[in-house]
């Protein structure tokens with residue numbers, strides 16, 4: 001029978017054999033797969049694993065700092081790259097969803113390529129990073145068409161010529177035979193931070209596809225505040241772990257409201273929570289009205305710029321989980 005302990009033992013031994021004294025470069029996303037893959041590689045080759053964590057400025061509130069800290073606590077050799085200005089600059093005025101994804105994918109490649117070059121430069125005399133670590137899991141392999149993260153974007157650039165340097169590396173994918181629940185069990189055995197293991201899926205382009213329309217720092221800030229209230233309440237009420245994925249969407253409309261004697265004309269956010277097994281189909285979750293009421297009040301009272309909160313009651317299909 002498959003056990004996480006046995007998987008860790010064999011995989012670490014195989015990785016040691018395969019990699020020897022080689023150096024590996026890897027991009028981490030804060031998600032379960034890349035983190036667990038990195039911890040396995042770290043057990044096998046220690047500081048010869050060089051991790052990069054890119055901040056595109058489109059993560060949840062405080063998430064970049066928190067995730068970077070937990071990576072450091074796990075002993076990973078990690079370099080955080082703050083690339084917020086680059087991403088916001090390239091996204092300025094862009095509102096078409098697929099265009100946003102393309103821009104983010106390309107910017108990610110540029111930032112990662114530069115960081116990988118920097119790492120190569122800093123390696124000791126004669127050493128060279130020959131490998132690219134990836135958190136690919138079995139469903140990604142069998143369903144490579146449905147992969148929409150940075151890796152898919154990398155693939156679509158394969159034919160373009162003038163490949164970024166890091167793409168000349170050989171790929172090492174220690175989780176390639178596992179399903180998600182197995183990855184979580186391996187992560188638990190490896191004592192990966194439970195906050196990372198239990199985290200909801202989060203799209204590679206992050207909040208860029210949850211701010212409908214064009215992206216500004218102000219909209220992202222408002223969304224982060226509202227989303228933080230939403231997620232915190234789900235956790236406090238014991239709903240976070242019962243939901244497959246939840247998030248807040250900043251809508252590109254303003255609506256009329258009233259505060260005291262004043263008419264307001266402010267932004268609307270939508271709350272989404274779905275149950276799913278693999279993201280291919282999803283049902284909206286029947287959150288208790290009392291909880292929704294509490295969240296709505298808190299958001300409207302505390303987040304300046306929002307005067308209306310709505311709850312998304314659409315399932316997939318025919319809707320999708322994300323709005324863009």
Ligand code: XMP
Pocket residue numbers: 101148149150201202203204205245279280316319320321322323324
């Ligand atoms: P949809 O919206 O297609 O989402 O029902 C299904 C799952 O995929 C995630 N998603 C993405 N993940 N890059 C990603 O890495 C993307 O561009 C992207 N778009 C959607 C979504 O969050 C959900 O988990």
